[in-house]
Amino acid sequence: MNTKTWLAVSLICVAAMSALVDSLFFWRGMYARPLTSTISDTLFALLLIMWIVADQRDHPxxxxxxxxxxxxxxxxxxxxxxxxxxxxxxxxxxxxxxxxVLFSLGFLIQLAIWAVLVMSQR
Incomplete structure (x- = not known):
């Protein structure tokens, strides 16, 4: 696999792990963003920048x-x-x-958890 593919896979993995951590914190009732979310957002941006640099080589x-x-x-x-x-x-x-969607995956999962909790209270 080439560099662009590895960066894209890394981007997806970072977003998925961050969404998992965010949703677990939300599910347990801890609404403050943990430090890991801040680090993963920064890592997401860096991986995206690296992907653009690797991708632009294919577009003269x-x-x-x-x-x-x-x-x-x-x-x-x-x-x-x-x-x-x-x-x-x-x-x-x-x-x-x-x-x-990848960047906001944690929020989307939290929204789904909230919707399920609200619907289960009815």
């Missing part, structure tokens, strides 16, 4: 200035939708939606 139409890595580390959040649109068009929008 993306121009890179000499300080591309630094600019990407600073402006990765607004650059991600632009990059995905520029390189993949509508498929890039689906990838962006997938990244957003």
């Amino acid at each position: 139409q993306v121009e890179r200035p000499f300080d591309y890595g630094f600019l990407l580390a600073v402006f990765w959040l607004p650059y991600l939708p632009y990059y995905l649109w520029r390189t993949r068009r509508f498929a890039g929008l689906w990838m962006l939606a997938g990244f957003l």
Whole structure:
């Protein structure tokens, strides 16, 4: 497997483990975000930046200035939708939606747990 694939798998694993920890804390009634969630959010962003750097090598139409890595580390959040649109068009929008779901997976699972708890009280 190539670097992009390993980074994507790592991204999915970090998001899944973070969602599991967040949902376990929520289920036990601890509503404060644990330190592991903060660390996993930072790791998620770093892995996403590394994935963009690895992916852009396959797309020569993306121009890179000499300080591309630094600019990407600073402006990765607004650059991600632009990059995905520029390189993949509508498929890039689906990838962006997938990244957003991965990033908010912990919240979505907490929402599902809350809905089940509310429905079970009826």
